[in-house]
Amino acid sequence: MIVLKREIIIVAKVKLYTNKIEQQLLYDTLQSNRDALNAVSQVAFKKGLTNANILQKETYEMVRRNFNLKAQMACNVARSVAGKYKALKTNGKSIVKPIRFQKPELVYSYNRDYSVRKDGKLSLGTLKGRIVISFERKGMSHFFDGAWRFKTMTLLLKKGTYFACFSMSQEVDAIETEKIQQIIGIDLGINFLSVGYDGKKASFVNGREIKDRRAKYQRLRKALQKKQTSSARRRLKHIGRRENRWMRDVNHQVTKALVTRYGSGALYVIEDLTNVRKATERVRKKDRYLTVSWSFHQFRLFLTYKVERAGAHIVAVDPKYTSQKCPKCSHTEKANRIKKMHTFCCRSCEYTSNDDRIAAMNLYYKGMKYLDSQKAMS
Ligand SMILES: [Zn+2]
Incomplete structure (x- = not known):
């Protein structure tokens, strides 16, 4: 008998506990990432590129050099930009100027540039390497008990507070x-x-x-x-x-x-x-x-x-x-x-x-x- 499975995806948003030094580090990282997104967006627009791989080849060196981003982050930049252009295209919108990235947010890939450690803390990449921080899990702990698989994590800054949005999935019976x-x-x-x-x-x-x-x-x-x-x-x-x-x-x-x-x-x-x-x-x-x-x-x-x-x-x-x-x-x-x-x-x-x-x-x-x-x- 074939048992069909389906995937449920949820997004769990949690508040990060950060000190002044960590806040500065995260801030600088978000800024650098945003600047990189906008620089890559210029290239994508000028050359009409919506393919993530080609765009990455085209911009990787520049992103690493000019914006000080780690390897995985530099890859994610091209992917994010290509994704945005593709989405606009499939929606039938004509693109008349480069897409601007304004929100302070950054997408991380699980096990590449972020992970949740055994002690429950979040380890994530910054411009100066990995840092480890705790996060609020009141009422949310069952999402972190192993039943849910981590996908991407989006770091965002809202009114002075840093949040992590974990995208997680679980396979359940059809x-x-x-x-x-x-x-x-x-x-x-x-x-x-x-x-x-x-x-x-x-x-x-x-x-x-x-x-x-x-x-x-x-x-x-x-x-x-x-x-x-x-x-x-x-x-x-x-x-x-x-x-x-x-x-x-x-x-x-x-x-x-x-x-x-x-x-x-x-x-x-x-x-x-x-x-x-x-x-x-x-x-x-x-x-x-x-x-x-x-x-x-x-x-x-x-x-x-x-x-x-x-x-x-x-x-x-x-x-x-x-x-x-x-x-x-x-x-x-x-x-x-x-x-x-x-x-x-x-x-x-x-x-x-x-x-x-x-x-x-x-x-x-x-x-x-x-x-x-x-x-x-x-
Ligand atoms: Zn009717």
């Missing part, structure tokens, strides 16, 4: 289609933290309270940021930690309730947000102060491992049109959704519903389609 008794589409949002649709009814987890509480934290933080005293800075840190702890608890509780409710015969369907930015873009401007992407991301992470642990299944599907498509007649049009009124009204069949449930319904149907395609394959 979906046993005959076991699935229930499909649940899960959409995440602002007014409702999550909406689940199981084919009969939708269940809402109200986001209002969460929204209010986050706004309160935000006001508090703003006030403290104005004061430049050291006690204000301490309070600020304290509040940040408290907020994270609270959000984590909420995400744990909600995902646990979902998994308990539907048991092991469930197939959960979520949006595939490989590009995390989408999560923030869906939020209206006036809510922009809520940096939701992080808590969404955490929700998905918790849901994924709880689902797998419960013996249930989860799939991420293409999020295209999930908020515009009519779940009854499939008519897809932007105007179907009347954002101001929080209403969905199909321009073709006049099916009307609260707009928050539409995405969850569409995810449910995408899950059904997915299941059918799996059945057809087996």
